[in-house]
Amino acid sequence: MKVTGVELRTVKVPLVSPFRTSFGTETVREALLLRVVTDEAEGWGECGAGTAPRYSSEYTHAAADVLSRFLVPALAGVPNLDAHQVAPALAPFKGHRMAKAALEMAVLDADLRARGVCLGHALGAVRDTVPCGVSVGITESIPALLDAVAGYLEAGYLRIKLKIEPGWDVEPVRAVRERFGDIMLQVDANTAYRRGDARHLARLDPFDLLLLEQPLAEDDLLGHAELAARITTPICLDESIVSARAAADALALGACRVVNIKPGRVGGYLEARRIHDVCAAHGVPVWCGGMLETGLGRAANVALAALPGFLLPGDTSASDRYYRTDITPPFHLVDGHLAVPTTPGLGVTPIPEVLDAVTTTKTWVSV
Numbered sequence: 086m087k088v089t090g091v092e093l094r095t096v097k098v099p100l101v102s103p104f105r106t107s108f109g110t111e112t113v114r115e116a117l118l119l120r121v122v123t124d125e126a127e128g129w130g131e132c133g134a135g136t137a138p139r140y141s142s143e144y145t146h147a148a149a150d151v152l153s154r155f156l157v158p159a160l161a162g163v164p165n166l167d168a169h170q171v172a173p174a175l176a177p178f179k180g181h182r183m184a185k186a187a188l189e190m191a192v193l194d195a196d197l198r199a200r201g202v203c204l205g206h207a208l209g210a211v212r213d214t215v216p217c218g219v220s221v222g223i224t225e226s227i228p229a230l231l232d233a234v235a236g237y238l239e240a241g242y243l244r245i246k247l248k249i250e251p252g253w254d255v256e257p258v259r260a261v262r263e264r265f266g267d268i269m270l271q272v273d274a275n276t277a278y279r280r281g282d283a284r285h286l287a288r289l290d291p292f293d294l295l296l297l298e299q300p301l302a303e304d305d306l307l308g309h310a311e312l313a314a315r316i317t318t319p320i321c322l323d324e325s326i327v328s329a330r331a332a333a334d335a336l337a338l339g340a341c342r343v344v345n346i347k348p349g350r351v352g353g354y355l356e357a358r359r360i361h362d363v364c365a366a367h368g369v370p371v372w373c374g375g376m377l378e379t380g381l382g383r384a385a386n387v388a389l390a391a392l393p394g395f396l397l398p399g400d401t402s403a404s405d406r407y408y409r410t411d412i413t414p415p416f417h418l419v420d421g422h423l424a425v426p427t428t429p430g431l432g433v434t435p436i437p438e439v440l441d442a443v444t445t446t447k448t449w450v451s452v
């Protein structure tokens with residue numbers, strides 16, 4: 086394929102309700118979308134970065150800048166481009182994994198559409214549907230949390246993930262356990278704790294959680310390994326796992342026993358599959374995380390979550406968990422599962438009038 090250019094588009098989509106984590110509260114998703122135009126097909130990509138650099142160092146406007154200034158022009162030098170050549174072409178530029186992932190995703194989508202192959206098949210999916218969990222933000226009160234969890238269980242979600250932070254951890258977990266019994270339950274701290282909190286975090290052990298996600302700083306593998314020796318709840322890493330090498334190092338250090346795979350965080354779906362393969366080789370379960378994706382990223386995540394090593398329900402929730410109107414045909418939860426798209430590429434494309442209604446900027450970058 087020959088890329089002729091890339092359209093960068095920012096969209097602003099309101100969330101159905103505020104989503105509070107240990108690093109802030111989201112009420113609107115400002116996403117960067119890419120439309121790659123090639124001589125054979127067009128492809129769509131979505132950048133997982135948020136409006137501010139709170140989850141990681143990336144943010145939407147920086148991603149748009151690095152893509153237009155460096156990453157998209159770097160594809161000009163690649164004659165017969167396919168998705169496997171994108172990461173090597175972008176390697177000279179340090180970091181910006183979410184921006185790189187969005188570009189690779191769009192090239193992968195175009196490549197697969199041109200060949201009539203769906204993403205799930207290309208990645209090695211072994212399932213037609215994937216079991217879904219849901220991420221529940223920090224709420225104003227315990228009763229409000231219990232109402233939210235009851236609603237998601239009623240909707241059919243198979244696993245509940247609670248956001249926690251110092252001051253909102255043991256009591257919310259206790260309340261959910263006492264009200265809903267032995268549901269599949271896990272927590273996510275988004276790096277909110279310190280090595281000195283080990284004794285406090287051990288107070289979560291009696292609640293039989295599936296995992297404790299990213300309690301410490303993203304660069305503190307040693308701290309997670311020390312913590313793992315002092316609590317019984319399995320540690321899962323998210324922000325720390327930025328590549329297959331990082332995953333192998335984390336496993337070798339005993340820093341985690343489960344991995345949350347997010348394609349944007351690691352530079353793309355091809356690296357995400359490598360992490361899946363590394364974890365599978367070590368007998369370590371993985372699950373697919375989320376970055377409040379629109380239906381574009383959601384479609385790709387569902388395809389990834391259908392790989393054999395994805396043994397735990399992911400944060401691949403239905404479109405209506407976050408959006409009243411998705412920019413693609415919505416993903417609906419059926420018996421706690423989402424269907425893996427089967428048509429070429431991502432299997433979804435934006436609905437033009439919906440996309441235009443939420444578009445805030447559009448930029449064309451020639452290659």
Ligand SMILES: CSCC[C@@H](NC(=O)CCC(=O)O)C(=O)O
Nearest residue numbers: 106220275374375376377378400
């Ligand atoms: C805005 S919070 C994004 C990062 C967070 N993601 C979720 O909690 C799931 C979000 C989703 O359902 O897409 C995580 O650290 O796992």
Ligand SMILES: [Mg+2]
Nearest residue numbers: 273298299323
């Ligand atoms: Mg997380």
